[in-house]
Amino acid sequence: MAPRDAIRPALRDAMMTDPCIGCGGRLAGLCQPLDTSALDEISSESERVTQSARTVLFREGDPAVRAFSIGAGIVKLSRLLSDGKQQVVGFRFAGDIVGYGTGKTYPYDAELLTGASFCRIERSRLDTLLRRHPVMERRLLDMCLQELAATQDQLVTVGRRSAEARVASFLLGLEEAYRRRGAVPDPLPMPMTRSDIGDFLGLTLETVSRSLSHFKKQKWIEEPAHQKLRLSDRAMLTELAEGMVQDL
Amino acid sequence: MAPRDAIRPALRDAMMTDPCIGCGGRLAGLCQPLDTSALDEISSESERVTQSARTVLFREGDPAVRAFSIGAGIVKLSRLLSDGKQQVVGFRFAGDIVGYGTGKTYPYDAELLTGASFCRIERSRLDTLLRRHPVMERRLLDMCLQELAATQDQLVTVGRRSAEARVASFLLGLEEAYRRRGAVPDPLPMPMTRSDIGDFLGLTLETVSRSLSHFKKQKWIEEPAHQKLRLSDRAMLTELAEGMVQDL
DNA sequence: CGGAGGTTTGACGTAGATCAATTTGTGTGG
DNA sequence: CCACACAAATTGATCTACGTCAAACCTCCG
CATH class of the missing domain: 1.10.10.10 (Winged helix-like DNA-binding domain superfamily/Winged helix DNA-binding domain)
Structure with missing residues (x-):
């Protein structure tokens, strides 16, 4: 099944990165409920990045040091089985958070299907932010609950x-x-x-x-x-x- | 597939309920990180219940008015498809929370596989508690993230x-x-x-x-x-x- | 224009579903 | 306590939806 793409020449593409300012920049979905002072704080903690299709954000097993908030584009999350088969665990779109979990390492690969822009933030900084802004944490909880429901739906689809x-x-x-x-x-x-x-x-x-x-x-x-x-x-x-x- | 059990005579079993006091009583898993004053508060908000095997906690589509924290026993979560097939979405054990989500209604049936004891709490009260105790909310987020990871695992198993x-x-x-x-x-x-x-x-x-x-x-x-x-x-x-x- | 990765379509094989009959285990009532 | 009735489990004999293998064919990009 779809062999792990051997370091595709996609890296030729420019990778732009600059401090995460303004509208879409600020960890989109997560920050909806925040006031402006908090938003400023976040802007300084995260950076905005744009990358081209097929770029790999991270691989299953990599130390989970940062999280990504998608501003635009589509991301594929997948796990590779020992026998080479692949299971796509989900697709993520603008507003979704990718790469935030409990484990020390990422539990799946994340790969861009399209060119995409997103915010990148250190896990530890994000944790601090969450502690400082309970509304934000609440929002993350809701997103997580929804994602859980969606994954359960998918389980029904695949299973039956x-x-x-x-x-x-x-x-x-x-x-x-x-x-x-x-x-x-x-x-x-x-x-x-x-x-x-x-x-x-x-x-x-x-x-x-x-x-x-x-x-x-x-x-x-x-x-x-x-x-x-x-x-x-x-x-x-x-x-x-x-x-x-x-x-x- | 496993037809919806037509109101089984299981209701004959005694259902005991009393205020949720003491150790295991207090929303077990969720409250681990709390101090005693908070625990007292919670005890007064929730009630402890013991029920026998095969009891249905709630059905898919019921208004999601309360959540359950399992003290002991095993709960089966399942969804029924229109063609009568069933998909079991997961099993839940002591320490897990059941029935807390974003939707207005439960997204699945919850049925006891064994006799079980648990704490029952109104959703609205739980929301208030979470707002008052960010550590608790944080804990719930972690539990949710873990559950998500587990469900994704299950997706891999079923899919491939x-x-x-x-x-x-x-x-x-x-x-x-x-x-x-x-x-x-x-x-x-x-x-x-x-x-x-x-x-x-x-x-x-x-x-x-x-x-x-x-x-x-x-x-x-x-x-x-x-x-x-x-x-x-x-x-x-x-x-x-x-x-x-x-x-x- | 050439080549690689993606897609379509066909022929065939098989893992697991379905149907069915039997056995075993269990809660119920005389 | 036993026997009956009913649910769960086992096992076998088929059937089929989907996987596998293979051969074109498209389409984008260098």
């Missing part, structure tokens, strides 16, 4: 649904992810490969491809361009995802 | 491993759960049915049964009594779980 139901569920979930952070772009950008999707859903890339082909043939979806997607028959996809119908 | 690997992984995980809260009882109590296990692992009860039979035949485990389990060859089970070996 048919291949096509999983794919339909993924498509709807992708749209939902965009919806939750504002407007849904019309052709939905879908930067993940079939292999990424398969590894997320517990399927092979071939099965994902077959399902998508089938959906296209039935006009339930369109792919107006590469990595662009339009859900033409949401109702049908929903029924499929729920397992109310096997095919037709 | 063979049937026997999943079962082996479950057995080791069960033991680990006991280990984390103190001593591991020698014959491990395993109150869940094959169906529960299957629904947890994304397998049928038959497949679980076959795997366990195979393990017994190979002397990797023993069942000295019904619902009692001994892991005789942990090393082998570990290799199996990791997928380093398919059979032998």
Whole structure:
């Protein structure tokens, strides 16, 4: 399955970094409930970074010294099994926090699927901030609880649904992810490969491809361009995802 | 799959409830880091309850008005799909919190697998307590992060491993759960049915049964009594779980 | 324009689901 | 206390959804 990409030439890309100021810069999702003095404090503690697609933020097992708050872009979180198979544990979008946990090391790889900008902050500094601003900690707790619920959903999908139901569920979930952070772009950008999707859903890339082909043939979806997607028959996809119908 | 048990006669069992006083009574896991004055406050806010096996704490969709802190016993968390299949989202043990989340309603059923005692507290009161005691909130965040990591693990197991690997992984995980809260009882109590296990692992009860039979035949485990389990060859089970070996 | 990584499609094999029959264990009522 | 009824577990015989292997085909980028 999707072999660990051997240090791709992506590093050629510029990596910009500067102090984390202004709007989107300030640990986006986390800081919503904060007042301006606190925001200033945070700006000085974190730095804003922009990196290009395919960059690896960190690898499973690396010492978890910093956390990332996504300003824009999509991040893939995945774990590698000893037999080379990969499980994608989730995708993260603007507003999400990546790399903050209890363990001493990161429990998964984090890789950019698109160019992305985000805030980077030392774990220890973030912990201090959290101690100083309980509202912020509260917000983090809520985000964590939501993430937990989403992961449990995913468990249901992977554990009990048919291949096509999983794919339909993924498509709807992708749209939902965009919806939750504002407007849904019309052709939905879908930067993940079939292999990424398969590894997320517990399927092979071939099965994902077959399902998508089938959906296209039935006009339930369109792919107006590469990595662009339009859900033409949401109702049908929903029924499929729920397992109310096997095919037709 | 495991049909929703139609209001079983389990309600005959006595349900004892009295103010939540003393040691284990006080929202066990959550309150570890608290001082005694805070503990007193909490005792008055929550009540201690003991109930028998098979009792349902709440159902998916019920308004999430209270949370539960397990003092002793095992709780099964599961979601029911529209087609009648069930996915067990996790098992919870002494020290865990059940039923606290962001949603207005519970996202899963919670059912006792054993007789259990726990503390019950109104969600709104718990929220107040958390606001008043940041250490407590911090503790809850940590518990939530751990739970998230565990659920992601489970996703890997269900998504990418063979049937026997999943079962082996479950057995080791069960033991680990006991280990984390103190001593591991020698014959491990395993109150869940094959169906529960299957629904947890994304397998049928038959497949679980076959795997366990195979393990017994190979002397990797023993069942000295019904619902009692001994892991005789942990090393082998570990290799199996990791997928380093398919059979032998 | 060439080459690599991604995608599609087909033919075939298999792990695990499904269906079914039997055994074992357990709470209930006479 | 025993026997009955019912739930859980085991085991076997099939069936099938999806994985595996393989061969084109696209599409982007250098």
